[in-house]
Amino acid sequence: MKYAIETFDLTKKYNDFVAVDALNMKIDNKSVFGFLGPNGAGKTTTIKMLTCLIESTSGTANVAGYDIANYPNEVREKIGMVPQQFSLYGDLTVRENVDLCADFYGLPDDLKESRADELMELVDIKYAQNKLVKQLSGGMKQKASVVASLIHQPDILFLDEPTIGLDPTTKRVLWDLVEELHSEGRTVILCSHDMYEVELLCDEIGIINSGILAAFNTPRGLKDTMLREKKEKKDSNIISILEELREEGSVEPSVEFDNLKEQIERKNRDLKELSVMISNLDENMLNTLKNMPVIHEIVEHDSGRIVLDLESSDDAVTQIISEIIGNGGNITSISTKDPSLEDVFMSVTTRNIEEGVDDG
Amino acid sequence: MVETKKIMWMIKKDLLVLWRHKPRLLSLFLFPIIMITLFGYGMGGSLSNVPVVVVEQSNGPITDATLNAIKGNSIYDVKSIITDPNKGLQMVQNGEVKAAIILPTNLNDLNTTQQKSIVVDVDSSNQIAASAIIPATQGLFNQINTQIAAQKLQPILVQSNQVNSTSNGVNAQSITNTINLQINKLYGNITYLDFLVPAVIAMTILFGCMFGMGEVIAGERERGELARLFMTPTTITTVIGGKIISKLVQETGRAIILIIAAILLFGIIINGSMVLTLFLLILGALCFVGFGIMISARVSSMEDYQQSVMPIAMPMMFISGVFFPIETMPWIFQKLAYIFPLTYLNDALRAVMLKGVGIGAIWLDVVVLIGFTAVFFALGVTRFNRDI
Numbered sequence: 243m244k245y246a247i248e249t250f251d252l253t254k255k256y257n258d259f260v261a262v263d264a265l266n267m268k269i270d271n272k273s274v275f276g277f278l279g280p281n282g283a284g285k286t287t288t289i290k291m292l293t294c295l296i297e298s299t300s301g302t303a304n305v306a307g308y309d310i311a312n313y314p315n316e317v318r319e320k321i322g323m324v325p326q327q328f329s330l331y332g333d334l335t336v337r338e339n340v341d342l343c344a345d346f347y348g349l350p351d352d353l354k355e356s357r358a359d360e361l362m363e364l365v366d367i368k369y370a371q372n373k374l375v376k377q378l379s380g381g382m383k384q385k386a387s388v389v390a391s392l393i394h395q396p397d398i399l400f401l402d403e404p405t406i407g408l409d410p411t412t413k414r415v416l417w418d419l420v421e422e423l424h425s426e427g428r429t430v431i432l433c434s435h436d437m438y439e440v441e442l443l444c445d446e447i448g449i450i451n452s453g454i455l456a457a458f459n460t461p462r463g464l465k466d467t468m469l470r471e472k473k474e475k476k477d478s479n480i481i482s483i484l485e486e487l488r489e490e491g492s493v494e495p496s497v498e499f500d501n502l503k504e505q506i507e508r509k510n511r512d513l514k515e516l517s518v519m520i521s522n523l524d525e526n527m528l529n530t531l532k533n534m535p536v537i538h539e540i541v542e543h544d545s546g547r548i549v550l551d552l553e554s555s556d557d558a559v560t561q562i563i564s565e566i567i568g569n570g571g572n573i574t575s576i577s578t579k580d581p582s583l584e585d586v587f588m589s590v591t592t593r594n595i596e597e598g599v600d601d602g
Numbered sequence: 603m604v605e606t607k608k609i610m611w612m613i614k615k616d617l618l619v620l621w622r623h624k625p626r627l628l629s630l631f632l633f634p635i636i637m638i639t640l641f642g643y644g645m646g647g648s649l650s651n652v653p654v655v656v657v658e659q660s661n662g663p664i665t666d667a668t669l670n671a672i673k674g675n676s677i678y679d680v681k682s683i684i685t686d687p688n689k690g691l692q693m694v695q696n697g698e699v700k701a702a703i704i705l706p707t708n709l710n711d712l713n714t715t716q717q718k719s720i721v722v723d724v725d726s727s728n729q730i731a732a733s734a735i736i737p738a739t740q741g742l743f744n745q746i747n748t749q750i751a752a753q754k755l756q757p758i759l760v761q762s763n764q765v766n767s768t769s770n771g772v773n774a775q776s777i778t779n780t781i782n783l784q785i786n787k788l789y790g791n792i793t794y795l796d797f798l799v800p801a802v803i804a805m806t807i808l809f810g811c812m813f814g815m816g817e818v819i820a821g822e823r824e825r826g827e828l829a830r831l832f833m834t835p836t837t838i839t840t841v842i843g844g845k846i847i848s849k850l851v852q853e854t855g856r857a858i859i860l861i862i863a864a865i866l867l868f869g870i871i872i873n874g875s876m877v878l879t880l881f882l883l884i885l886g887a888l889c890f891v892g893f894g895i896m897i898s899a900r901v902s903s904m905e906d907y908q909q910s911v912m913p914i915a916m917p918m919m920f921i922s923g924v925f926f927p928i929e930t931m932p933w934i935f936q937k938l939a940y941i942f943p944l945t946y947l948n949d950a951l952r953a954v955m956l957k958g959v960g961i962g963a964i965w966l967d968v969v970v971l972i973g974f975t976a977v978f979f980a981l982g983v984t985r986f987n988r989d990i
Contacts, residue, residue: 293833295988315835323833329826333619342615345607346834374622390830 243307246271246398246429247292251301254287261287263453264301274420274430276444280591284453285433289400293323306397322396324387326403332376336367336386339375340393347394361389365415381412398429405439417443437583449590457590464586515579516550516559521572530569536561605840612844613851634806634860639867651679652735653699657690658683662710668746677738691723700725701735799870800951801924803860807887808944810853812911815894818845820907832988842983846891853887873958882954885971886947892978899985918942943974
């Protein structure tokens with residue numbers, strides 16, 4: 243099975259309101275997938291359809307190889323869910339809650355106990371197994387919820403805001419658990435607003451906005467796409483200004499003008515900025531760097547810092563560092579200026595809002 | 603096998619929660635006892651010892667007989683006998699007594715053709731006392747009227763035997779031996795409490811089931827507990843089935859406590875079959891649980907549930923003949939009463955507990971209750987959302 247989840251025009255409407263609009267996405271099997279979106283974007287509705295809590299209005303999805311409309315019970319057997327809202331019975335103990343879930347998943351008695359022990363030890367909650375859940379702290383409740391959701395060893399685990407409001411230690415325990423599940427070959431669907439968490443754990447990310455899948459890529463891919471779009475926008479503005487100037491007659495048609503345009507368009511490949519502080523920077527070293535094909539532009543600052551516009555190839559940074567050191571340069575600091583996942587999230591969701599406004 | 607395990611878990615879970623919520627557990631046992639005590643002492647039984655004042659404005663054998671009759675009736679507590687009608691009225695207005703019974707000046711005059719007007723000044727602000735005094739006093743003076751007429755027509759009066767005392771306690775023989783009154787009580791001395799107990803039991807079941815189902819469905823839905831169960835490979839029927847059985851166990855226990863409390867505290871006698879009584883209680887519980895499921899099928903919180911149930915439960919309580927016979931209500935309420943299942947449960951329970959009848963006499967009530975139950979469950983299960 244290549245994909246853990248495949249959706250086919252998955253749509254949910256509430257009267258005239260379209261909560262999820264023809265969603266098509268494929269989530270790789272055995273991956274950790276980050277499902278992001280602003281509040282009210284359709285994230286929870288999508289998860290509810292995929293976990294067979296609600297039916298889709300149209301379209302469908304395969305979850306763990308089963309169609310959600312035709313085989314909901316088979317889907318339920320293959321998935322686990324740690325909901326955002328705490329959902330264990332507060333008046334039962336941790337153990338009783340786990341046993342209840344085990345029986346609801348039809349786990350044999352002999353397996354039930356050993357698996358519950360194993361999981362409780364894994365998230366360090368076994369010592370509290372006989373405490374009433376309502377007496378536990380938020381972090382402990384979340385750990386108990388995870389144990390109850392994993393008791394049947396699901397192929398796919400949905401985590402909806404699993405670390406919200408938790409202390410860093412408990413967060414780390416849950417992150418380690420996600421990594422362990424990943425290494426065991428399970429698929430994890432992580433809904434979170436914590437971009438650090440998503441970037442740390444996820445192989446791929448989907449961003450949903452206003453019911454539409456607005457972006458889908460690896461974290462690196464999303465950042466590169468954002469940079470590319472940003473540059474394309476900037477360059478297209480420059481080109482349109484140049485075109486306007488030529489139309490006004492301020493610039494004569496020439497080979498130089500066409501070259502300039504070509505150069506600007508080629509710069510669309512330039513995706514990264516590298517800031518380097520070289521204590522013994524001189525003209526020779528600057529010229530050497532300017533001649534490197536991976537570097538498209540160098541801006542020199544008075545402090546001895548240079549900012550390089552360079553290609554986003556994997557070894558571009560390595561090449562530049564080697565060249566500087568090879569020429570006797572003394573690097574005192576170096577940093578890349580990369581957009582964060584939060585920048586990507588803001589860009590994607592804001593763009594959709596702007597487009598919505600424009601459309602309206 | 604697995605489904606049985608799940609249903610058993612639902613029951614075990616509810617009972618564990620009940621056990622760990624001591625106030626809730628206490629309420630389960632105490633609520634029926636409090637209910638029956640309140641209704642028994644507060645509303646049940648025959649009203650008696652209502653304070654009155656008698657104003658006598660003439661002396662003679664009829665006045666004496668009338669006074670004896672009033673004093674002999676347990677409904678009255680004669681605080682004083684005076685001669686000034688204005689003072690009697692004043693005593694009522696001051697709240698010293700609930701009524702002043704003012705006898706006319708010509709009460710003892712058998713030869714007069716003038717009408718003898720007896721005035722009763724009653725404190726009508728106390729509806730319960732007034733509603734007891736007025737008919738009792740009317741009955742009493744009807745007898746006295748008859749006695750006066752009898753004295754006029756003494757030669758042709760026919761004597762007969764008194765079989766029983768009048769319902770209002772008037773001892774007719776204390777006035778004259780020529781008046782006889784016969785009352786045949788088909789089901790013995792049924793007090794208001796006897797009338798009330800079956801309906802109070804039904805009403806307790808009604809509230810226990812309706813609000814209980816709100817807690818276990820709407821409450822669990824609101825807290826997300828139900829969603830976790832519905833994310834497992836479990837059918838709606840299994841989850842609801844478990845909850846129904848769990849609720850029935852609790853409500854049957856509550857009903858048994860209620861019956862025992864009624865017997866021990868008020869000496870209530872169940873004339874009919876105890877098994878049939880329990881069957882009716884379980885059927886009623888099932889019906890109201892179904893009603894609860896029907897309402898909770900589409901609500902997402904306890905508050906929504908209560909807002910939906912209250913406008914139905916409260917009128918049902920008052921219109922379904924719990925406190926007053928349906929026949930005494932305005933015609934529109936009489937018609938409305940028959941759309942509420944509580945009416946049929948009350949009717950069947952009273953028939954079994956008071957009249958001692960068997961299933962043959964209450965089959966129509968049973969069929970209607972089963973019909974209501976089927977409709978409620980059908981609507982509840984088909985409309986039920988795993989998530990709202």
